Amino acid sequence: MTASEGAFRPGGVRLGGWAAxxxxxxxxxxxxxxxxxxxxxxxxxxxxxxxDGRYFGTALTAGDLGISGEMNVATAQFDMVTPGxxxxxxxTEPSNGNYNFGPGDQILNFAQxxxxxxxxxxxxxxxxxxxxxxxxxxxxxxxxxxxxxxxxATHYKGKVYxxxxxxxxxxxxxSLRADVFYNAMGxxxxxxxxxxxHAADPNAKLYLNDYNIEGENAKSNGMYNLAQSLLAQGxxxxxxxxxxxxxxxxxxxxTLANMQRFAALxxxxxxxxxxxxxxxxxxxxxxxxxxxxxxxVVKDCLTVSRCVxxxxxxxxxxxxxxxxxxxxxxAATMYDSNYQPxxxxxxxxxxxxxxxxxxxxxxxxxxxxxxAGKCLDVPNSSTTAGTQPQIWTCxxxxxxxxxxxxxxxxxxxxxxxTMCLDAYNKQxxxxxxxxxxxxxxxxxxxxxVNANGTVTGVQSGLCLDVTGASTAxxxxxxxxxxxxxxxxQWTLG
Ligand code: XIL
Numbered sequence: 001m002t003a004s005e006g007a008f009r010p011g012g013v014r015l016g017g018w019a020a021x022x023x024x025x026x027x028x029x030x031x032x033x034x035x036x037x038x039x040x041x042x043x044x045x046x047x048x049x050x051x052d053g054r055y056f057g058t059a060l061t062a063g064d065l066g067i068s069g070e071m072n073v074a075t076a077q078f079d080m081v082t083p084g085x086x087x088x089x090x091x092t093e094p095s096n097g098n099y100n101f102g103p104g105d106q107i108l109n110f111a112q113x114x115x116x117x118x119x120x121x122x123x124x125x126x127x128x129x130x131x132x133x134x135x136x137x138x139x140x141x142x143x144x145x146x147x148x149x150x151x152x153a154t155h156y157k158g159k160v161y162x163x164x165x166x167x168x169x170x171x172x173x174x175s176l177r178a179d180v181f182y183n184a185m186g187x188x189x190x191x192x193x194x195x196x197x198h199a200a201d202p203n204a205k206l207y208l209n210d211y212n213i214e215g216e217n218a219k220s221n222g223m224y225n226l227a228q229s230l231l232a233q234g235x236x237x238x239x240x241x242x243x244x245x246x247x248x249x250x251x252x253x254x255t256l257a258n259m260q261r262f263a264a265l266x267x268x269x270x271x272x273x274x275x276x277x278x279x280x281x282x283x284x285x286x287x288x289x290x291x292x293x294x295x296x297v298v299k300d301c302l303t304v305s306r307c308v309x310x311x312x313x314x315x316x317x318x319x320x321x322x323x324x325x326x327x328x329x330x331a332a333t334m335y336d337s338n339y340q341p342x343x344x345x346x347x348x349x350x351x352x353x354x355x356x357x358x359x360x361x362x363x364x365x366x367x368x369x370x371x372a373g374k375c376l377d378v379p380n381s382s383t384t385a386g387t388q389p390q391i392w393t394c395x396x397x398x399x400x401x402x403x404x405x406x407x408x409x410x411x412x413x414x415x416x417x418t419m420c421l422d423a424y425n426k427q428x429x430x431x432x433x434x435x436x437x438x439x440x441x442x443x444x445x446x447x448x449v450n451a452n453g454t455v456t457g458v459q460s461g462l463c464l465d466v467t468g469a470s471t472a473x474x475x476x477x478x479x480x481x482x483x484x485x486x487x488x489q490w491t492l493g
Pocket of ligand 1: 273321
């Protein structure tokens with residue numbers, strides 16, 4: 001709103017003449033005051049990692065893309081995407097010479113439209129490999145492998161940050177896995193795969209990726225010796241992916257030293273598939289240990305200048321591969337099945353140098369209803385206790401400026417007739433209305449502004465929700481079960 005437009009108060013009453021001038025001056029003063037209390041930028045994993053010159057990624061499958069709650073978290077928190085399955089051989093070349101890049105393209109397009117990069121995963125792997133490849137006569141394996149790599153890496157040329165060129169080539173004892181590629185070509189298949197990928201997409205970072213190579217052990221020694229010998233032969237190898245599928249409490253103490261020895265070869269390292277599984281039901285102490293584990297891994301990466309980033313395998317516990325693959329285990333990610341951040345999330349934020357808990361915004365400013373693109377607004381600038389806030393076009397007026405206080409209140413008209421956002425009659429059921437009330441320190445007046453974008457009532461545990469996911473001026477706000485909807489996403493400041 002500019003001074004010349006006159007003043008439309010958010011409640012819809014048009015003022016003119018002298019009154020408009022007074023409101024305009026008041027708005028200018030409030031805006032100036034707002035500027036004097038800078039709201040801290042929202043804390044997200046991606047923003048914090050980027051500030052450290054790294055990325056923070058996740059894995060997404062095509063099915064995940066349709067789940068809005070999951071995607072709200074994914075797009076807010078992560079800036080790198082690994083397709084969970086969509087670029088694997090069984091999807092991309094289900095029969096000899098017939099290519100299907102549709103699902104992989106879907107992930108790539110989603111990532112690009114949300115300002116996320118992509119780690120290509122993967123070109124050569126013994127698993128999720130169609131039967132027709134495993135049953136090829138040895139004499140045909142090399143040309144089939146090279147054609148597959150060339151066709152897929154050319155299709156995605158210039159569009160992926162990196163490729164896991166060979167995935168999981170090692171046995172636990174550090175010998176190479178006797179899969180169809182090794183059996184046909186011997187250990188030379190790895191150099192051949194890397195050279196073929198490099199010819200197709202010279203700018204993609206080329207990786208070897210495996211699990212149980214995070215610490216120093218027989219398997220990671222095998223990878224280290226292979227990497228050293230490939231580099232000595234001038235084979236185009238850029239990085240080593242440490243998958244990092246951990247069991248809670250079992251992050252190897254030699255992880256940092258192991259990352260450092262690969263980096264000392266002149267290679268990048270990346271944590272490519274981080275999760276930390278817990279035997280269900282997850283106890284509080286297991287979740288606390290998981291927070292320590294996540295923090296350890298992230299700090300290790302930040303300590304190594306050539307550690308380029310960390311990717312979690314999946315977004316939240318509800319869509320993680322762990323329960324399906326490791327029966328009895330789960331709770332392996334930083335987000336629970338309701339898309340709420342777990343202790344591991346806060347620990348990760350802290351490890352990245354952010355301040356946990358203040359994530360979705362702290363301080364003072366407009367409280368934006370993200371889904372509606374509107375602001376939380378007290379109708380007609382009323383100061384009457386019991387007035388229910390609505391959403392309205394953002395205007396920066398004092399009836400839209402909220403302060404999240406150290407006591408977790410959300411106050412409006414701070415410094416004037418300060419009022420608090422209040423859950424009506426201390427009710428805790430879904431559908432409870434919210435209103436403004438004299439501040440009294442009650443738990444129904446305490447609000448958590450969460451890093452995942454929700455605002456939760458401390459007493460009810462429920463989420464501040466725009467009723468009916470409406471985007472219209474005048475839509476009411478209530479408490480509702482947290483469900484990851486965009487009508488439960490708020491930013492302050
Ligand atoms: C997993 C996927 O998440 C599952 O959906 C699929 O059924 C099996 O593969 N190491 C890898 C990943 O490199 O590709 C695997 O992904 C997990 C282990």
